[in-house]
Amino acid sequence: MTRQALRERVAGSFTWRLQPAHGVAIVVAFLVGCGIAQAQAQRNDPAILETIWKWTPLLARGFVFNLAISFLAMSIGTIAGFFLGFAQISLLPPVRRGSFFVTHFFRNAPWLVLLFYCMFLLPFQVTMFGITVPIPDWTKATLGLALPVMANVSEIVRGAVQSIPTTQWEAAASLAFNRRQTLWMIVFPQCVKRMLPPWMNLYAILTMATVLASIVGVAEMMTLTQRALAAENRPGLLLAFYSYVLLWFFVYCYPIARWTVRLEARYAVRQ
Amino acid sequence: MTAMSETRAEPIVVLTDVHQSFGDVEVLKGVSMSVAKGGVACIIGPSGSGKSTLLRCINGLVPIQRGSIRVADFDVHTLRTDHERIALRKEVSMVFQQYNLFPHKTALQNVMMAPIHVLRENEREVRERAIALLRKVGLAAKQDAYPGELSGGQQQRVAIARSLAMRPEVMLFDEVTAALDPETVKEVLNTIRELVRDGMTCIIVTHEMRFAREIADAVHFTDGGMIVESGSPTALFDHPQKERTRAFLSQIL
Numbered sequence: 403m404t405r406q407a408l409r410e411r412v413a414g415s416f417t418w419r420l421q422p423a424h425g426v427a428i429v430v431a432f433l434v435g436c437g438i439a440q441a442q443a444q445r446n447d448p449a450i451l452e453t454i455w456k457w458t459p460l461l462a463r464g465f466v467f468n469l470a471i472s473f474l475a476m477s478i479g480t481i482a483g484f485f486l487g488f489a490q491i492s493l494l495p496p497v498r499r500g501s502f503f504v505t506h507f508f509r510n511a512p513w514l515v516l517l518f519y520c521m522f523l524l525p526f527q528v529t530m531f532g533i534t535v536p537i538p539d540w541t542k543a544t545l546g547l548a549l550p551v552m553a554n555v556s557e558i559v560r561g562a563v564q565s566i567p568t569t570q571w572e573a574a575a576s577l578a579f580n581r582r583q584t585l586w587m588i589v590f591p592q593c594v595k596r597m598l599p600p601w602m603n604l605y606a607i608l609t610m611a612t613v614l615a616s617i618v619g620v621a622e623m624m625t626l627t628q629r630a631l632a633a634e635n636r637p638g639l640l641l642a643f644y645s646y647v648l649l650w651f652f653v654y655c656y657p658i659a660r661w662t663v664r665l666e667a668r669y670a671v672r673q
Numbered sequence: 674m675t676a677m678s679e680t681r682a683e684p685i686v687v688l689t690d691v692h693q694s695f696g697d698v699e700v701l702k703g704v705s706m707s708v709a710k711g712g713v714a715c716i717i718g719p720s721g722s723g724k725s726t727l728l729r730c731i732n733g734l735v736p737i738q739r740g741s742i743r744v745a746d747f748d749v750h751t752l753r754t755d756h757e758r759i760a761l762r763k764e765v766s767m768v769f770q771q772y773n774l775f776p777h778k779t780a781l782q783n784v785m786m787a788p789i790h791v792l793r794e795n796e797r798e799v800r801e802r803a804i805a806l807l808r809k810v811g812l813a814a815k816q817d818a819y820p821g822e823l824s825g826g827q828q829q830r831v832a833i834a835r836s837l838a839m840r841p842e843v844m845l846f847d848e849v850t851a852a853l854d855p856e857t858v859k860e861v862l863n864t865i866r867e868l869v870r871d872g873m874t875c876i877i878v879t880h881e882m883r884f885a886r887e888i889a890d891a892v893h894f895t896d897g898g899m900i901v902e903s904g905s906p907t908a909l910f911d912h913p914q915k916e917r918t919r920a921f922l923s924q925i926l
Contacts, residue, residue, distance in 0.1 A: 569769065569771055569773045570773060570775070572734060572769070572773065573769060573773035573774075573775070574775075575734055575758075575762070576732055576734060576762055576766065576767040576769075576836075577762065577766070577786070577787040577791065577835070577836070577839060578758075578759040578760075578762035578763050578787060578791045578839065579787065579790070579791055580755050580759060581755070583790055583791070587786065587790060588775055591777045592775075592776065592777050
């Protein structure tokens with residue numbers, strides 16, 4: 403087994419590692435893109451960096467939207483995932499089996515398919531007590547992304563709880579703690595440290611996935627980039643613009659990735 | 674000592690024909706024994722003979738299939754609800770081979786947790802008692818240390834203090850020195866000696882034969898899920914009646 407495969411098995415979910423080299427590659431792609439754009443430029447076209455700078459405020463607004471979707475989807479998914487995860491270790495077989503089914507259904511469904519389902523199955527407005535509340539597209543996209551997050555958090559919670567040695571349960575039982583107390587006071591506090599790295603991993607993956615919302619027409623960074631390119635109408639700008647978007651995501655996700663690695667290393671030593 | 678011998682007569686733990694199986698494997702095949710209040714019973718025998726399981730049956734961690742177990746006022750084999758089991762475990766506390774301290778709590782918090790959350794006692798009183806217990810096991814200076822910062826022997830003594838904080842009637846010790854290095858074995862055994870001196874009823878599974886001989890009122894030799902031979906330490910160690918006991922002792926001593 404390769405070292406990477408071993409690490410993935412230990413981590414329980416696939417590991418995701420951003421390295422400085424990735425950043426260098428993106429910068430190189432961006433510079434090559436600028437070069438191409440410059441080479442293909444007509445006589446009276448403005449300089450490439452100037453063009454990018456002109457669109458940056460709009461793209462940044464789109465990026466903030468990406469972040470907003472990621473925060474919301476992560477919050478909703480985490481809360482729902484916690485309940486689902488604890489349901490997976492319930493002593494009641496129907497609860498356990500039901501939550502197992504739900505978890506693995508959403509964990510193994512393609513994210514884009516879930517996004518489309520939420521987009522087209524949820525109504526564009528709901529009327530309750532005579533008040534009509536519209537449901538904007540970005541809300542539906544957020545819910546669509548929250549579903550796989552929920553399923554993954556559920557697995558993280560279940561995995562962490564089950565990774566605590568049974569001797570802890572035994573010690574708690576012999577001190578007359580009941581199951582609920584054991585879970586909340588003894589097992590769960592020990593899980594938090596174990597859950598944090600995979601949870602942050604999941605957040606980074608989710609942030610990447612927020613650009614999927616462009617396919618269903620939400621005005622996030624990717625959508626706005628496409629609009630900017632359409633407005634400029636210069637095919638030579640394509641590589642430069644898309645690597646510019648990539649650069650934004652890298653700058654945001656890289657610190658999270660490094661921090662996750664550091665947390666993992668710290669918690670791997672203890673216990 | 675006189676007070677102790679007066680109460681010796683009444684048994685506090687009584688096992689009658691206890692059968693226990695894990696799936697198809699029969700671990701205990703009809704075990705009967707009794708321990709008087711304030712008495713000390715040592716259980717010796719080869720590994721896999723069911724010693725640990727026997728202890729776990731006594732505080733209801735492991736259910737039994739046949740026979741009966743009576744501890745103080747509880748019929749352990751008939752306890753069904755969590756509530757009943759919890760009531761029992763306030764009377765019978767257990768110390769494990771691997772200490773099993775809660776790694777996210779300090780030594781003091783480990784000792785205080787169960788009295789506060791299970792017995793619902795006043796936090797200030799529990800703290801005083803916990804500090805006194807840590808002093809008793811010689812770890813007053815380590816009250817704010819986490820288990821990971823303590824040696825095996827120190828962790829085991831915290832575990833003993835943690836069990837004592839529940840004010841149990843009976844203490845069960847499951848090979849509590851087996852995971853320790855030789856120098857720290859002594860400090861844990863001394864702690865148990867003190868408990869016995871104070872009149873605590875103890876059931877001790879151990880491989881420390883000299884300790885068993887010194888401290889026990891009765892020694893039980895188990896093999897293959899049964900008690901092969903029981904007797905006073907002198908009788909069992911010096912004049913074993915059964916061939917199996919002799920063979921075991923000759924290998925160990």
